[in-house]
Amino acid sequence: MANTAQTPTPRGPSATTVLVVEDEPAIAQAIVHRLSAEGWRVQAAHDGPTGVALASRLQPDVVVLDVMLPGIDGLEVCRRIQAERPVPVLMLTARDDETDMLIGLGVGADDYMTKPFSMRELVARTKALLRRTERATRAAEIAAAEQPVPPIELGDVVIDRAQRRVTRAGNEVHLTPTEFDLLVELASSPKTVLTREKLLAEVWDWVDASGTRTVDSHIKALRRKLGPDLIRTVHGVGYAFEPAGGGDTADAAGGGPAGA
Incomplete structure (x- = not known):
């Protein structure tokens, strides 16, 4: 049974x-x-x-x-x-x-x-x-009924929001749905520092700061797949997408939540 x-x-x-x-x-x-x-x-x-x-x-x-x-x-x-x-x-x-x-x-x-x-x-x-x-279902329905959403192209990274595909230097990078949403949120405001709390609210729809370690872990996962140079850590604040690299690679490889 x-x-x-x-x-x-x-x-x-x-x-x-x-x-x-x-x-x-x-x-x-x-x-x-x-x-x-x-x-x-x-x-x-x-x-x-x-x-x-x-x-x-x-x-x-x-x-x-x-x-x-x-x-x-x-x-x-x-x-x-x-x-x-x-x-x-x-x-x-x-x-x-x-x-x-x-x-x-x-x-x-x-x-x-x-x-x-x-x-x-x-x-x-x-x-x-x-x-x-x-929210993702509604967005897909709207996209299907309207003009296609243009991809985000930053440096050698292309984010196709309509097909939910990401490539770097022409090579496809396979992301989970949450990783994709997190990347889109960061890449939509390049070089702008987004706090962990804002990312948690926008991507996870979760407003309690107790979940910020979830953000840190997903950032680490993105770096492992995309490379350590695209997402910069601003200690005590949050993260920024840097399309031309220039992120602190020491921070990118860091271990704790503060330097995720």
């Missing part, structure tokens, strides 16, 4: 569907209960293979995914889910390890939270992911 739990379908045929993949029953039950209180249809799986199967069957609007799972771990679950169909993923990790976070972002996660966490914050971040998805 599949190791799953579910809540009754809430009112309305178009209710938001959330998949929770968490192997600790008490935590899974608490998350399901809290998210169901938002009027969402929530189902849970307690191991990796079941999570992948449920994601394929349910086509959820968002996935809350633990990293440590029996069967296959959360990173592989995320990779398989994203390979079949892009979907916002909020990863849960018991370790505050930036390497794990970067790996999670690299396989397609949009955000992460470290245990223990508050249910209030979990709900807020889940809502933010859903709002971002709705």
Whole structure:
């Protein structure tokens, strides 16, 4: 029998569907209960293979995914889910390890939270992911109905917003949806320093400064894919896109959140 739990379908045929993949029953039950209180249809799986199967069957609007799972771990679950169909993923990790976070972002996660966490914050971040998805869908519909959005061309970087593709020096760079949105936000105001809080609000639709480490980790992921010279760190403030390079490469390779 599949190791799953579910809540009754809430009112309305178009209710938001959330998949929770968490192997600790008490935590899974608490998350399901809290998210169901938002009027969402929530189902849970307690191991990796079941999570992948449920994601394929349910086509959820968002996935809350633990990293440590029996069967296959959360990173592989995320990779398989994203390979079949892009979907916002909020990863849960018991370790505050930036390497794990970067790996999670690299396989397609949009955000992460470290245990223990508050249910209030979990709900807020889940809502933010859903709002971002709705905003991207509306933008795509508008773009299809109107004149094509011109690409952003800065130095050897070309950002095709219509097709959501990025190239550098003619070579395509594969970015996750969140990485792409973050790059567009920075590149839309080249050489302008954008605070972590502004980036968090504009890209993640999340206004609580407790999430600024998420910004730092995504900046690190962008640098690994695009090179360390395009995004400059302004310590204690935020980041700026530098189309001609000139960023502080020592900062770009730095380790802590302040010098991400």
